Amino acid sequence: MAHSHGHTPAAWTGSIIAFVGFCVGSxxxxxxxxxxxxxxxxxxxxxxxxxxxxxxxxxxxxxxxxMTAEELQAYKQAHAKAHS
Structure with a gap:
């Protein structure tokens, strides 16, 4: 998961507009x-x-x-090494 999950101009703008619309409708x-x-x-x-x-x-x-295949393989090797 990315570290900036939801912290983008698109996410903030869409959420604020939807929130205002919800308040108006309510x-x-x-x-x-x-x-x-x-x-x-x-x-x-x-x-x-x-x-x-x-x-x-x-x-x-x-x-x-x-992950790419190489990254996955390196992760698995590091994980196996740490737990053996």
Missing amino acids: AFMVVAQPVGVIAGLALTLAGAVVGGLMRAAGLGQKKSNG
Whole structure:
């Protein structure tokens, strides 16, 4: 797992927009205004879209392909050596 899990501009922006949308939708649900609830839902979904677009633009966490075969073999050897 990467050390910056979730600490990227894309993650923060998407989460904040979705949180605001959730708050808007919740507030309008309490006052029984369906249009506001739908607007809050749309804003929440917009947070996911914006976060995804920002990640695609390079502002998100990079994908990790895991260990290479050589790294895995070295890890296994070190692990076996440490436990023998």
